[in-house]
Amino acid sequence: MTYTADSNEITRAYFDSLLVESRFFDSELPDMRLKLWGETFETPIMTAALSHLHHICDNAMTEFAKGALGAGACHFYGMGEDKELEDIVATGAKTVKIIKPHADDKEVFRRIEHAAKTGVFAMGMDVDHAFNGSGGYDVVQGLPMKAKSKAQIREYVQASPVPFIIKGVLSVQDTAACVEAGVKGIVVSHHHGIMSHSVAPLMMLPEIVRAAEGQLKIFVDCGVESAMDAYKALALGADAVCVGRHLMEPLKNGAQGVTERMKQMSGELSAIMARTGVKNLSSFDPSVIHHRNF
Secondary structure (H helix, E strand, O other), X not given: OXXXXXXXXXXXXXXXXXXXXXXXXXXXXXXXXXXXXXXXXXXXXXXXXXXXXXXXXXXXXXXXXXXXXXOOOXXXXXXXXXXXXXXXXXXXXXXXXXXXXXXXXHHHHHXXXXXXXXXXXXXXXXXXXXXXXXXXXXXXXXXXXXXXXXXXXXXXXXHOOOOEEEEEEOOXXXXXXXXHHOOOEEXXXXXXXXXXXXXXXXXXXXXXXXXXXXXXXXXEOOOOOOHHHHHHHHHOOOOEEEEOHHHOOHHHHHHHHHHHHHHHHHHHHHHHXXXXXXXEOOOOOHHHXXXXXX
């Protein structure tokens, strides 16, 4: 057997190693609605927190948000200028703003305040962007980053008038820290393979779900490319999944392309749920998942 150090390849291999059994008796067309912090979405498939997609189409980030809105989906947004966030929220898309772990805490609190004033649905921080790969702190778009303590995360949670989430959780330890800090949700992710040999997010997901003890909403963002990928994450305990790079090609056709692909994935997910006896997003059974060992 040939092994790879590339975390994205490891994640894809793990996705593909999971097999699903069918369960037809007493099945029915499922209810796909996702209830999240007082809002109801048509699908558990969300956009991922991408940034700087201007090379794909005009007003790409706003079009991405419109695409999510058209699909009745929750929208995540990454790094960008204040005006861009304002334009995104103005589309009507329920948006989760992800803030970088800026070394300057004043900048973090400024962005929290601006996001809240803009009207985001929720906000959070991708803590896995604190370090570079050369033994120092990261610098993103010319801005220095720094690792954050549990006490600092608690301060951000308290400063945010909307649910605050943490992106980049890949361990039981960090999950427990998020619970203790009062975080409302986590994104299970290795940030597109930011570190080699990272464990596949779905491999850790069942342990993370147990550690959360129902106190956190759990989202998975790790190269989801199909409805079957989404199904496997949901079956293993995720509340919803984020789709990012897979939607970049449809985005070339603007919001319509994103909406069409997200609706297609949601329809395919509905079919898989029906064929496995899952009647709604609260009815997933992890025992339907089997690991390929042949």
